Amino acid sequence: MSSTQSIFGPRYLALSIGIILAVMAVGFEGLAVTTVAPAIANDLKGITLYGWIFSAYLLAQIIGTLVVGRLIDRKGPALPFTVAIILFVIGLIAAAVANDMMVLIASRALQGFGAGAMMTCVYTAISLSYPDELRPKILGAFGTAYVLPSMIGPYVAGVIAQQFSWRFVFWGVLPFLVLAAFLSLPVFRKLKFPNVEKKSGAGATWLSILLAIGTGIFLSGLGMLPKTIGIVLVLVGLALMVQPLRKLLPAGTLKFRLGLPSLIASRGLFFAAYVSTQNFLVLALTETKGLTADLAGLIVASAALSWCVVSYMQSHWDAADQGRGRNKRIRMGVSLMIIGIGIVVWVPAINIALSIIGQMITGIGIGLAHPTSGAVAFANAKEGESGEVSANLQFADSFTPGIVIGIGGAIIAVSQATGLLMEVGISGAMVLNLGLIIFSLFASTRLKMGKSVGKTVV
Secondary structure, three states: OOHHHOOOOOOOHHHHHHHHHHHHHHHHHHHHHHHHHHHHHHHOOOHHHOOHHHHHHHHHHHHHHHHHHHHHHHHOOHHHHHHHHHHHHHHHHHHHHOOOHHHHHHHHHHHHHHHHHHHHHHHHHHHHHOOOOOHHHHHHHHHHHHHHHHHHHHHHHHHHHHHOOOHHHHHOOHHHHHHHHHHHHHHHHHOOOOOOOOOOOHHHHHHHHHHHHHHHHHHHHHHHOOOHHHHHHHHHHHHHHHHHHHHHOOOOHHHOOOOHHHHHHHHHHHHHHHHHHHHHHHHHHHHHOOOOHHHHHHHHHHHHHHHHHHHHHHHHHHHHHOOOOHHHHHHHHHHHHHHHHHHOOOHHHOOHHHHHHHHHHHHHHHHHHHHHHHHHHHHOOOOOOHHHHHHHHHHHHHHHHHHHHHHHHHHHHHHHHOOOOHHHHHHHHHHHHHHHHHHHHHHHOOOOOOOOOOOOOO
């Protein structure tokens, strides 16, 4: 492959490395915080606010993703990316020096907004900077850069917290962000947008805020189930979420409408099922099977390993068939995820061997489906809507996992409240994940191929 056809050739080298560093920084920070969150809550005497370490990040990420997606299509990605980096850096510094839980939570909100905005800018740069035949390659590298921290991030964060302080976890991310900005911003400033009529972003801003409020109420209600107040909050949250989702996502996404709406729906469902399965499998292995946290983490990391390998391979398959097999690879990937998650659904039967087999198959599946779905979306982005499509992809990767994990946690809480074994509750959460994957497979059949080589029309 000549240098002009490689994502690491002279033309794309700086941007590719910048993208990879930015994604690695966000991925590592998110997983590292999961590891050190108990130490943070104890040190800052805020264990009652423990859940908000994650909720503040998620809710701000929703706003950052959707608002910046519209702003990019009007202003370009350079300014939003700069602001996103600055906010993320401020959030990291504030977290590193925080002596109060409320300051820590506010810093997590800044990090969430910055991460959502930054990843949306990165997706847009991929859409505008790389030709269609290179997008599967950079998206494969993108996926690998995001997944690799899941194999080393928790362990490294644990060592840092134990040997030094949890504060150094936040300080350690800063150099990666600075270097990512240094490499990426010059390219972002040169990106040209088609001269088309731009949509106003004011409505999207208010809808994003309303969605974040509704999501916060919904998740709070899930944490209070099966109490009456919990049921009321869940219903109120859902009512507030429906209209923003209908307006902010491609028309027909909630109904699996043929084309791009079904693509976004399928991606959101399979990614949520993947992340949720990872979380609850660790819980099953540690709480019901008696495995240590580090061993459970290694087992779950087997999915990340197979994801990385297949994500690399799919880019070569895409080049071989000039993109004709993209829809097939998405469906095949989702089908493999059904098998992989199906293996670990019934928690009483789970053992180390089954867990590894299930995780490896699931990783192969998402390694096929995740980068390919991004390539299909970008190949069909209309002029002037690269930012909006990028926001939809990032939204699918962030919003749905948070909601599904919350629902899974509520299933476990209700099962415990009714006197059922922990194994039964986790199995219920796993069944939910399996159901989501089946719906994702149905949505993935709602795509169609165009006649032109290398172009998937949705």
